[in-house]
Amino acid sequence: MSKHGKKYTEALKQVEKNKTYAADEAVALLKKIDYAKFDATVEVAYNLSVDPKQADQQIRGAVVLPNGTGKTQRVIVFAEGPQAKAAEEAGADVVGSDDLVQRIQDGWLDFDVAVATPPMMAKVGRLGRVLGPKGLMPNPKTGTVTMDVTKAVNDVKAGQVTYRVDKAGLIHAPIGKVSFDDAKLLENFKAFNDVILRARPAAAKGNYMKSVTLTSTFGPGLAVDTNTL
Numbered sequence: 001m002s003k004h005g006k007k008y009t010e011a012l013k014q015v016e017k018n019k020t021y022a023a024d025e026a027v028a029l030l031k032k033i034d035y036a037k038f039d040a041t042v043e044v045a046y047n048l049s050v051d052p053k054q055a056d057q058q059i060r061g062a063v064v065l066p067n068g069t070g071k072t073q074r075v076i077v078f079a080e081g082p083q084a085k086a087a088e089e090a091g092a093d094v095v096g097s098d099d100l101v102q103r104i105q106d107g108w109l110d111f112d113v114a115v116a117t118p119p120m121m122a123k124v125g126r127l128g129r130v131l132g133p134k135g136l137m138p139n140p141k142t143g144t145v146t147m148d149v150t151k152a153v154n155d156v157k158a159g160q161v162t163y164r165v166d167k168a169g170l171i172h173a174p175i176g177k178v179s180f181d182d183a184k185l186l187e188n189f190k191a192f193n194d195v196i197l198r199a200r201p202a203a204a205k206g207n208y209m210k211s212v213t214l215t216s217t218f219g220p221g222l223a224v225d226t227n228t229l
Contacts, residue, residue: 007035007218008035008218008219008220010035011033011034011035011219011220012220014029014032014033015029015033015220015222019223020223020224020225021222021223021224021225022224022225022228023186023189023190023224023225023226023228023229024182024186024228026214026222026223026224027042027182027185027186027189027214028182029222030042030178030214030215030216030219030222031178031182031216033219033220034178034216034218034219035218035219036178036216036217036218036219038217039070039177039178039179040177040178040216040217040218040219041069041070041071041174041176041177041178041216041217042174042175042176042177042178042180042185042214042215042216043172043173043174043175043214043215043216043217044172044173044175044189044192044193044212044213044214044215044224045170045171045172045212045213045214045215045221046170046171046172046196046209046211046212047169047170047209047210047211047212047213048165048169048170048171048196048204048208048209048210049169049204049205049206049207049208049209049210050165050169050201050204050208051169052165052166052167052169053167054203056201056202056203057201057203057204058165058201059163059164059165059171059196059199059201060139060141060142060162060163060164060165061141061142061162061163061195061199062141062142062143062144062155062160062161062162062163063160063161063163063191063192063195064155064158064159064160064161065159065160065161065175065176065188065191065192066159066184066187066188066191067159067176067180067184067185067187067188068158068159068176069159069161069174069175069176069177070176070177070179070180071112071174071177072157073112073113073156073157073160074093074094074110074111074112074113075091075092075093075111075112075113075114075115075153075156075157076092076093076094076095076096076100076111076113076114076115077092077094077095077096077114077115077116077149077152077153078096078097078100078101078114078115078116078117078120078123078124078138079095079097079115079116079117079120079149080097080117080119080120083117083147083149084096084097086149086150087115087149087150087153089150090149090150090153090154090157091153091154091157092115092149092153093111094111097120097123098123101123101124101126101127104127104130104131105126105127105130109130109134109136111136112156113136113144113156113160113162114131114136114137114138114144115138115144115145115146115149115152115153115156116138116144116145117145117146117147117149118145118146118147121138121145124137124138135162135164142162143155143160161173161174161175161192163192163195163196171196173192175188175189175192176188178216186229189214189229190229193212193226193229196209197209209226211223212224212225212226
């Protein structure tokens with residue numbers, strides 16, 4: 001098992017063991033103990049009492065954070081005709097059809113989000129083995145398969161975050177950068193938390209949110225009481 005470095009160990013000493021922090025306390029401490037030499041990403045992790053193997057307990061979607069993520073997303077759009085023009089006008093980084101499919105088949109993956117119109121999905125489907133494992137496949141549940149490509153591109157550029165529960169019942173998502181002021185991080189945190197609360201499956205039993213943890217890129221995790229948001 002690899003050992004943590006000296007800086008991580010020093011940061012961990014400032015975290016009270018077994019304490020669940022109020023959201024504002026967690027944000028303030030997270031920023032205080034961050035030691036990355038770059039603008040670290042702030043991420044939230046949820047451990048949910050759901051069984052993702054059951055179709056009615058899968059959680060997936062997208063939310064536009066009020067203050068963005070602090071990262072500029074590169075968006076590609078699979079579209080033709082008026083939708084292709086609309087995507088270009090909305091600021092998509094690359095727009096295409098068969099040519100874009102071929103480009104990706106040839107190994108190009110320099111983008112963060114892929115959007116497609118429904119008629120294009122027959123062609124995009126050929127990229128499933130490439131895009132699927134990387135979480136880049138367009139999907140109606142995340143708003144990335146749509147005829148309204150203008151809204152899709154604008155949402156991504158404005159700071160849209162996609163989320164999906166994994167096999168262990170966990171959801172991870174970025175909610176900003178360490179450089180954000182506390183109020184903006186808390187506002188993003190609350191917006192994301194509200195979405196996860198509303199996504200609770202009717203079949204979920206017991207305590208829905210078993211634990212919620214806030215971390216920065218290299219820092220230790222802080223347990224958070226989301227009732228304080």
